Amino acid sequence: MNPRGGRLTAGERPGARRRSRDLAMGARFAVTGGREGWVRLLLTAVGVGLGVALLLLTTALPSVLNARHQREDARQEGHVFSTTVPPKADDTLLIASADTSWHSAEIRGRLLKPEGPRAPLPPGVGRFPGSGEMVVSPALRDLLGSDGAKLLRERLPYRIAGTIGESGLIGSHELAYYAGSRDLAPEPGGTRVQRLHAFGNPDQQPERSDPVLVLMTLVVFVTLLMPVAVFIATAVRFGGERRDRRLAALRLVGADSRMTRRIAAGEALAGALLGLVAGALFFLAGRQAVGSVEVMDVSLFPSYLNPSPVLVAVVAVTVPASAVLVTLLAMRRVVVEPLGVVRTARPARRRLWWRLLLPVAGLALLYPMTGKGRTHGDFNQYLVVAGVLLLLVGVTALLPWVVEAVVARLGAGALSWQLAVRRLQLSSGTAARMVNGIAVAVAGAIALQMLFAGVESQYTEDTGRDPQRAQMEIDLSGRTTAAVAGRAFARTEGVRAAAALSTVGVGDRRDNPGHSASVTVGDCASLRELARLPSCREGDTFVLDRPGTGRAARTFLRPGSHDFLDPTFDKSLPGREIPWTVPAGLRTAALRPDSLQPGIDGLLVTPSALPAATRTDGHGQVFVRLDLSVPDAEEYVRNTAARVDPLASAWQWAATRQSGQFASLRTGLFAGAACVLALIGASLLVSQLEQLRERRTLLSALVAFGTRRRTLGLSVLWQTALPIALGLLLASAVGLVLGAVLLRMTATPVSVDWPGVLSLTGVGAAVVLAVTLLSLPPLLRLMRPDGLRTE
Template identity: 55%
Template sequence: MSVGSRTITGPRGWGRDLWTGVRFAVGGGREGWIRTLLTALGVGLGVVLLLGAASIPTMMEMRSQRGDARQPMESEQSPPRSAATLVEAQADTDFRGDPVRGMLLRPDGDRAPAPPGVSTLPGPGEMVVSPALRGLLGSPEGRLLRERLHFKDVGTIGQAGLIGPGELIYYAGSATLTTDDGGWRIAGFGTRTKSDPMDPMLLVLMIVGCVVMLMPVAIFIATAVRFGGERRDRRLAALRLIGADARMTRRTAAGEALFGAVCGLAVGAVLFLAARRLVGGVAVWDVNVFPSDITPVPGLAALVLLAVPLAAIGVTLFALRRVSIEPLGVAREGAGRRRRLWWRLPLPAVGLVLMLFNGTVSGRDASVNPYLVAGGATLFLLGVALLLPWAVDAAMARLRGGPVPWQLAVRRLQLSGAAAARAVSGITVAVAGAIALQLFFAAIQGDFMKTTGQDASRAQLHTMLPSHEVGTIRKMIEEFRATEGVRGVIASIDSSASRPGPLRRGEQFRPSTRVTVGDCGSLREMAHTGPCKDGDVFVAEDGSGSVDAGYIAETARPGATVDLAPDDGPGKPPHPRLWTVPRSARTVESRVDPTGQTAFGLLVTPGALDLRLLDRPMARAMVRIDPEVPDAVEHVRNTAARIDPRTKVFALQNIARDKQFTSLRTGLLVAATATLALIAASMLVTMVEQLRERRRLLSVLVAFGTRRATLAWSVLWQTAVPVALGLALAVAGGAGLGLALLRMAHKTSFDWSVVWPLTAAGGGLVLVVTLLSLPPLWRMMRPDGLRTE
């Protein structure tokens, strides 16, 4: 480097030139600080999302650790009763679609362990609750839930016992819970749960999703560090006038960008810490976390802190590669020179080749190379972004004539189409990636959904009562039928019956069959009984073939004597409870009930059997609710909890989704929401900066009598044309990337219906940002903008 007669080369020269650029940025007066602040804000918004992405591993690990810490300690055998044990039973429920986790506890002594986050175990009739549950119970919306959780609130569960601040969870004390009545004795809490390996298709989905979410962030950071390009060029020309050479001026420009990037890091860190404090009260797609969980992984945070300044230097030097900076002005090479297409097309092509080189990912045994998939997706989306400036130049070169606002917009795009393309390249990449992901989602979701066999049209809820007392079971059926919003109850009491007498040669257990007790209406839902009255008995044949017909024939036949006592196994003294199947029992064909189960064995009406003979009967009820009654489901759950807090209530559904698929889809939706918010904010900052750059030009046009409406429409067209071209590229690029993903998954279905909503959302986002930029545009269109010093 040379300044006057001195020559400085090497790292020392680089350092001096960069420092000169920093001094220019600091001492540039009001205009320089505004430019630096806009750059810092643009970079800072990107840094916020990068730090958030770097916090995801910590967030997942902390949530997993707290979830494992509160799980009852597992053991092959129940520990012996002592002062340091307790009996627990799950008492989960749901309220208006939100899960409410509950557990009943009865300590065996004064040294019984407490769950994490609980200082003192609740006594009988008492409960400790999470802050979110207490807030819900105290609100008008929680009235029905208060009726269900009829315990006294005596304490709060701390953060150590909660997965997230919005979790609904309680621990209630019980005085009657025993191991004979559905409870389980434990010696403590804390167990490591094993997670299933991720399906290869879901792994590909996650990798591509991360690339799609982070690529727009990198593009916006690269755009932000180039703010103020025109004023910077004039300063560099002045620097050349006092003796600096071309390399020095470029490195000085890189120093200015470096200062803005460092300020952006500081702004991003401050915004990240501020958002971190507020995140505890916000739930996105039913996901929320504690502020302390949002802690970037040190290595990833260091990478962000290093990559952003280096990117600022690299982008600036790359942008000036075709700029000739002379003492009397700046000339851009290729002003009127068309952009080359030949070097842009190989990037998406190479990206597709890398992805397809991984091979197929269908099947649990398939292998996924994350580097090939991530690298291929990155190259493809980068290629789409690089095609946009060429598309803008190619389209603008062919446009002629039109209204005055249109001509102003076209001329501006012809002179600086690259800046307009950079402003919308982020939304182009985001929409293209979102289209590819949605096409992949639509094609593979059938692989992660299974038919349950349940029929939600015949019944909507299925309840199971862990009580073996016949009186409690009868009470359950009666109270369900009297519950508000219930149109019908298909109730049954299930037990078993076996062949009486000792074991025969070669037998390990006596042949047995199921005994189902219910009224005629309920039995008709389980078999084609025909005429039925109380006192009838039926022998149901299992048409599915899943039950050994010989076992049924030995026990469930007219006139046979069966033993209703439990089979305690060989060597145990028998205590028979004999009952004779009436000879009038009719053989009927079974049918699938609303839960998807097929009845078999003995179907008995209550008048034909003394229920006290049954061994450990289990009650279950399938409930039909009236859709016209608000909160009918919650009334049923309240009835179930009033009978016994451990009563299980399940919603019947025809299709069940894979949990990994559902959680990954939720995570990508959360990330997409954050990325779109960043895109909107960054585009607004970029647009304001571009208007500020053209403030003098706008003032000149207004001074010469140009109407403000004409300029406003011109600005709108300057945004709309690149956006339209960008969205067209996004549709084509998203379809291409989606087809590559479908080929990897061996899928052929292509659902065009997911393309247009995303394209419309991208266009709508840009329209909103453009409308928000009109107030600052209106302020800049004043003749006094020509005033200068």
């Protein structure tokens, strides 16, 4: 029809104005289509809105990372080693680290002592807490007020005088405090106590990015966003069958095929635009709720979630444009005639060759980067994104062909099976679209699981500590001797044994010695935790016999030799330089293979073998063996540490230590995967409800003819289970191929973590099972004879 109501002639082509009018007509049909139209529009808007909300969240991630980094930098104390102590002034502040832990949660603590009226305040703090006072984060205030935090209140015996503001915290659930102290004194090097003029470390240079971590970050983003894009493309096609029947009526009154396609695109455009609004509302609601949520010890402030205006504009333009494009492409397979929709006729078989081109092209883009690893430069980010994207898009292209090819060969079986198979044979494309999102998500998750498991050893190092020998270590600051601290820990509840040791240097000259070694001081029981002693009593001295170090120590540490304890290596850092004569009864001891300090060398000395002036010196450590049957044994140890030395560091032993960047990336992956799985579950539920709504008349007819509800319920289950099973098999194959390619790119041996693959496949199946169970109540309500009513 032309703009004046007449028909278009054969040579007449609609212009831009006509296209826009057809799109607007489709949008009006979507809004004014009655109850059915509103339900269809609402389903589309909810589906698109969920995807848009997750896209907006993703666009806000750079802002989140930047905000957390800026907050962390703004409160840094510098931590720059210096051999001199800055002079005291009216704008200086003494600050000491007093970090601790409560169960598995880290607590950031700092002790403060302002030295003048212009001393710098930490970010988020309005005034300095006085001696015996502290300002705390809101999360720590709530924790201290809880019933189960009695031990933590004993460890932090300060009066709460205020709250740390948002500008001084990196997360809404961060546990942090600043406490006032009168007993701080500056140290050369600032290892425990620093004197500073301002917070922040503007001179800090960014670390060189790890190519493998950058690669993993790119893959994580692509694999998390691809299911969202697939879901949005599926959501704009909700209600397709009813829409096509309505378009047939338009053909009857004179619309041509091109006009019907544009009207259909206009309906999809209206749903996409409403979905943009819904997505913005979902995002704003989630933004406000994010402050009350903590995922894997990571929390955010709502102010962090500020998407880039450019990225928001890209989402706002891309989503409606994609809706129109997807609808026009979908309408190419549908012939809308004035007397009906030619959809139920046997369609032409789907072609395989072009579907295989997508994953093959993806592999071709990734292949040139195989073997680069961490030592051959950075990966080409564009090739990585394009290659992974094509492989995952290949899943969505191959799945309809696989479903069609398999269900075409299925036949005999129970009545529920035959109903399901026949429905799939008639509309295999619809079934494939429903499971595309979960298939893409599982394929990406399997690839990432292989990649993370393969490179984990590169970011995990052996600490050399055996948690069976000791469970905790306390590093003292020198405010108390190791012997006194050791006795306090030995009396602590939940402690089976405590080995107290201190270390002091020894050299052959008073300053700049030519030969030097370390002297480890402890009682006989503690020294036996380090070496095999022939016999031991107070006053004994031993030289360690170990390859490469024992001989060097014996060259100048001979019985009767005159040496110096704590010699001066740097004249700007004066030592005690105490003369000491090596005792005559020096004996040899062999280092234990499971020594608590495997890196020591030099001498092992009992306290009375040293001059009295050195017995309070040295770097003190206490190694604690816990009685694990005592609840909160670690907390009792931390309380004792805080009591005997407020600046002591108490930490648990672990056999391995993992890179912080790697652990953060994996945490972000888990958090993102949780959001994507929730979105996929919601999308499957919406898709299932939409499919059931469109089949309401058919289901009611079958019930009216006497079909049992159990049979219909099982048929719906089969209709969901068959495409899901095929989708998960295809996703597993593509995921294994992509994971192998990524491992080859990182120069890592290819290995398959089969338990991880099976668990991820099981998670995908569990999501589908949950969605199916949730759709049963609506299904039972639809299976009523009164559903045959129509208008």
